[in-house]
Amino acid sequence: MKKTILIFGLLILALLLLFQFSKYAVISGDLDSEFAIAIIAVVFFFVGVYLNKKSLQKQQTASEVINHQKIKDLDISKREYEVLVGISEGLSNKEIGEKLFVSESTIKTHVSNLLSKLNAKRRTQALQIAKDLNII
Amino acid sequence: MKKTILIFGLLILALLLLFQFSKYAVISGDLDSEFAIAIIAVVFFFVGVYLNKKSLQKQQTASEVINHQKIKDLDISKREYEVLVGISEGLSNKEIGEKLFVSESTIKTHVSNLLSKLNAKRRTQALQIAKDLNII
DNA sequence: AGTGGTTTGGTACTTTAGTATGACCTATTT
DNA sequence: AAATAGGTCATACTAAAGTACCAAACCACT
Numbered sequence: 330m331k332k333t334i335l336i337f338g339l340l341i342l343a344l345l346l347l348f349q350f351s352k353y354a355v356i357s358g359d360l361d362s363e364f365a366i367a368i369i370a371v372v373f374f375f376v377g378v379y380l381n382k383k384s385l386q387k388q389q390t391a392s393e394v395i396n397h398q399k400i401k402d403l404d405i406s407k408r409e410y411e412v413l414v415g416i417s418e419g420l421s422n423k424e425i426g427e428k429l430f431v432s433e434s435t436i437k438t439h440v441s442n443l444l445s446k447l448n449a450k451r452r453t454q455a456l457q458i459a460k461d462l463n464i465i
Numbered sequence: 466m467k468k469t470i471l472i473f474g475l476l477i478l479a480l481l482l483l484f485q486f487s488k489y490a491v492i493s494g495d496l497d498s499e500f501a502i503a504i505i506a507v508v509f510f511f512v513g514v515y516l517n518k519k520s521l522q523k524q525q526t527a528s529e530v531i532n533h534q535k536i537k538d539l540d541i542s543k544r545e546y547e548v549l550v551g552i553s554e555g556l557s558n559k560e561i562g563e564k565l566f567v568s569e570s571t572i573k574t575h576v577s578n579l580l581s582k583l584n585a586k587r588r589t590q591a592l593q594i595a596k597d598l599n600i601i
Numbered sequence: 602a603g604t605g606g607t608t609t610g611g612t613a614c615t616t617t618a619g620t621a622t623g624a625c626c627t628a629t630t631t
Numbered sequence: 632a633a634a635t636a637g638g639t640c641a642t643a644c645t646a647a648a649g650t651a652c653c654a655a656a657c658c659a660c661t
Contacts, residue, residue: 344506366502370480373506377513385521406607419590422648434610441649451617452589452648454555542637557617570640577619587647588618 347372396463403446412439416452417465483508532599539582548575552588553601
């Protein structure tokens with residue numbers, strides 16, 4: 330938040346400087362007035378694009394970026410998370426085992442632990458919960 | 466696509482008119498030059514915001530709106546789709562049956578048909594495929 | 602060197618999921 | 632009226648998924 334305010338302040342300052350600079354450049358005859366206006370138009374156009382992108386980005390991060398902190402809070406280990414990813418790819422326990430080079434038994438253990446940590450009864454429910462928590 | 470080009474054309478035209486108008490307004494003394502520049506800056510700022518929003522919207526609609534046509538193409542019936550939604554909510558066959566007021570057997574039939582229509586081996590894979598096709 | 606957490610893996614078991622098949626009912630279409 | 636498509640349900644079966652419990656190996660850390 331503080332960072333945002335700082336960036337905004339600097340931006341406004343820069344724009345005012347550009348404004349004043351182009352005004353004096355035109356007065357002193359170094360710059361064509363139409364050209365100066367065109368520069369200002371282009372600059373403000375991109376400022377609009379930039380600010381809009383920034384504000385939209387923030388809305389997205391809330392629902393699309395995975396929440397690593399939540400994973401830690403739930404005590405989900407790296408291996409368990411890899412298994413969760415395998416589940417989300419629609420793989421069977423056997424296929425996940427082949428992907429991670431371990432036995433199906435191991436995957437079953439991980440899945441079972443994962444389900445209790447996510448408070449889910451089935452792998453499909455685990456997916457739904459994981460999506461809700463933005464950890465997948 | 467044609468609509469987009471039309472809007473862009475009209476936009477550029479309007480901007481050029483604004484440009485010319487403000488220039489003559491300044492020359493004729495009806496308008497202060499700094500004020501005119503400020504108007505242009507503001508207008509271009511919002512043009513930037515608008516265009517950016519438009520372009521980002523299109524990227525989202527492609528991946529977030531469900532594709533009803535695809536559902537028809539895959540011959541997925543209303544009931545089967547309801548079952549698919551149940552699966553995506555992490556429900557068991559029995560729970561889906563209770564939700565839709567039919568027996569578990571019926572759900573099993575629907576699921577089985579759904580899997581073959583989606584070319585999936587498991588319900589989790591069906592979810593992954595359904596998301597890929599934007600039908601869920 | 603021992604402790605704790607993770608990973609691995611097995612056995613034995615219960616529960617869901619999924620397949621195959623057949624049957625019946627009901628709209629809709631031909 | 633007969634065919635068609637969708638929905639319903641059952642039985643019987645196979646295949647996954649999931650639970651419980653145990654045990655060994657590994658790594659990081661003190």
